[in-house]
Amino acid sequence: MKELTMDEFVDRMNTIARARKIFIKSGITKNITDAFTLYQEVLADHHRDVFLHTYVEGSHPKTFVDQNYIRPQCPECRSQRRGKQPLYLRIINMPKGPQNMYGYKSAWICMHPKCIYEEFSYKTLDDWMNTLPRKNPNIKVEKKRRKG
Ligand SMILES: [Zn+2]
Numbered sequence: 001m002k003e004l005t006m007d008e009f010v011d012r013m014n015t016i017a018r019a020r021k022i023f024i025k026s027g028i029t030k031n032i033t034d035a036f037t038l039y040q041e042v043l044a045d046h047h048r049d050v051f052l053h054t055y056v057e058g059s060h061p062k063t064f065v066d067q068n069y070i071r072p073q074c075p076e077c078r079s080q081r082r083g084k085q086p087l088y089l090r091i092i093n094m095p096k097g098p099q100n101m102y103g104y105k106s107a108w109i110c111m112h113p114k115c116i117y118e119e120f121s122y123k124t125l126d127d128w129m130n131t132l133p134r135k136n137p138n139i140k141v142e143k144k145r146r147k148g
Pocket of ligand 1: 074075076077078085110111112115116117
């Protein structure tokens with residue numbers, strides 16, 4: 001059996017956690033083995049790099065929503081007593097396909113270095129802007145509005 005480095009071990013643990021979050025929380029399966037198998041088949045390797053890590057790694061300029069709206073807080077960090085960590089909204093432009101199997105439109109991610117919380121959603125940027133409370137409702141912001 002191959003011995004894992006610490007980095008490889010952490011990566012695998014994170015992979016399992018992601019599989020659990022994506023497939024079990026979404027109700028696709030309740031079985032962690034099935035979830036992990038699905039994850040490996042669907043999202044692992046290059047796919048994980050493109051689809052998931054894009055949102056987690058690198059620099060993160062604040063988006064319009066991050067700056068102007070009251071965002072949900074990370075439930076994982078709350079339960080781990082890391083303090084209030086507002087989640088960051090990332091818009092997924094990748095169309096439904098092999099790299100975005102379920103056609104997710106957005107993802108809330110936690111930036112805390114010890115946290116891997118990610119929550120995928122079918123809501124678009126407009127949906128979130130219509131749903132989330134504004135930080136300062138008095139400042140006018142240009143956004144698309146439905147007529148009528
Ligand atoms: Zn968190």
